[in-house]
Amino acid sequence: MVNNAAIVNEGSGWQRVIAINLTAVIVGTKLAAAHMRKDKGGKGGRIVSTLSVAGLVQSHMTPVYCATKHGVRAYITGLCKDPTRPDQGIEYAMIAPDAVDTPMFQSVDSNRVLFWDELKDEMKRRMMKPQAVGEAFLQLLRSDVINGAILQVDIQGKTFRHMECVNDGVTFDPSKAF
Numbered sequence: 001m002v003n004n005a006a007i008v009n010e011g012s013g014w015q016r017v018i019a020i021n022l023t024a025v026i027v028g029t030k031l032a033a034a035h036m037r038k039d040k041g042g043k044g045g046r047i048v049s050t051l052s053v054a055g056l057v058q059s060h061m062t063p064v065y066c067a068t069k070h071g072v073r074a075y076i077t078g079l080c081k082d083p084t085r086p087d088q089g090i091e092y093a094m095i096a097p098d099a100v101d102t103p104m105f106q107s108v109d110s111n112r113v114l115f116w117d118e119l120k121d122e123m124k125r126r127m128m129k130p131q132a133v134g135e136a137f138l139q140l141l142r143s144d145v146i147n148g149a150i151l152q153v154d155i156q157g158k159t160f161r162h163m164e165c166v167n168d169g170v171t172f173d174p175s176k177a178f
């Protein structure tokens with residue numbers, strides 16, 4: 001199951017950004033896990049959530065969007081450490097792209113995004129094609145163990161990180177997965 005939908009513009013109100021980017025991830029994950037868990041008759045599986053560099057760093061870019069991505073990281077990190085998770089047979093992981101050339105980026109409302117004039121050139125310099133994220137996603141799914149992983153994707157390439165080690169450069173070691 002993949003939690004991917006999100007919005008960045010606050011045109012309909014910042015509460016809507018929280019509803020779609022964070023509340024819906026929690027609701028969807030609960031529904032999926034209840035269906036998937038092996039200890040309740042399901043087949044187990046993987047739940048991957050699309051984060052963002054905005055969920056790894058503190059930035060002055062649109063702060064509500066940033067808060068929702070940090071919230072997703074905290075929520076999913078908690079689930080991946082649940083002591084009953086191995087019996088449930090569910091793995092949790094995230095993928096954290098830098099700027100990607102998608103309708104989200106193209107539809108930024110420059111009147112509503114603080115510092116957009118300052119940020120847009122920097123973001124265009126770092127911009128990746130969506131295919132780069134798709135390839136990284138497949139790499140994540142092909143890995144034998146993914147619970148506790150964040151796959152960070154930027155123009156430098158891809159880095160697997162442990163959820164708790166996003167800032168100190170520690171890369172993902174499956175034997176240390178939760």
Ligand SMILES: NC(=O)C1=CN([C@@H]2O[C@H](COP(=O)(O)OP(=O)(O)OC[C@H]3O[C@@H](n4cnc5c(N)ncnc54)[C@H](O)[C@@H]3O)[C@@H](O)[C@H]2O)C=CC1
Binds near residue numbers: 098
């Ligand atoms: N474009 C970028 O620079 C980056 C995007 N991301 C993340 O990647 C994910 C995908 O975003 P993009 O493809 O870039 O944006 P996008 O705007 O192209 O796609 C977002 C999708 O979410 C869906 N969606 C929005 N609100 C919804 C709702 N209420 N119910 C159901 N579906 C809804 C839209 O229909 C759309 O298909 C998001 O989680 C975003 O935060 C992460 C890092 C960078």
Ligand SMILES: CCCCC/C=C\C=C\C(=O)C/C=C\C/C=C\CCCC(=O)O
Binds near residue numbers: 097105
């Ligand atoms: C300022 C709002 C930008 C909105 C652009 C559209 C989509 C962005 C989606 C993201 O998930 C964020 C992508 C890139 C963020 C870029 C920079 C954040 C700061 C990073 C840093 O300080 O290193």
